[in-house]
Amino acid sequence: EAGVVQSPRYKIIEKKQPVAFWCNPISGHNTLYWYLQNLGQGPELLIRYENEEAVDDSQLPKDRFSAERLKGVDSTLKIQPAELGDSAVYLCASSFPGQYNEQFFGPGTRLTVL
């Protein structure tokens, strides 16, 4: 079974530029998550999708971040414009809907904003 796929793996941009990350979840996983992980910290949830619907985006900085999950499968996370403080690893995870919420992570995208 293929795992969660993310691209690109690495991205270096200058501040104020836009950037986009793509995620393809494990087949059959209806729930998709985007997390941000800073060095030395645990992942922090940015947004959670149940199928096409964003059910928890309370931690997403909506002035510059946006996300979409068309057709309830792939998802894209966008930052526009990027700031120096956005440098981090952006992780996508997916899970079956259910009581116990076992989440599986993709390899992540390491973003560096110069």
Next chain:
Amino acid sequence: QKEVEQNSGPLSVPEGAIASLNCTYSDRGSQSFFWYRQYSGKSPELIMFIYSNGDKEDGRFTAQLNKASQYVSLLIRDSQPSDSATYLCAVFTSYGKLTFGQGTILTVHP
């Protein structure tokens, strides 16, 4: 108070010893508990999960949960150098969010 707190590291144990990783959480209504292993430069990998009070064993790993004390731990028996990584405790809270601790760095030295 942080929602999920892990014992401060780094933790260093000799090869073959038992490594003990601890985690406390603040939301008494939390339902499920997870341990992820994260190698340097890699993404978190789910290694154990536990839902009920008591112990759950999987090979060299044992997860322990005490909901009354709001405490969850991970024991690694016969530690190997390949176990050296950051271990993340994650708690699925009553408000439907998986919340992570800051991680504990484990080093197993030969």
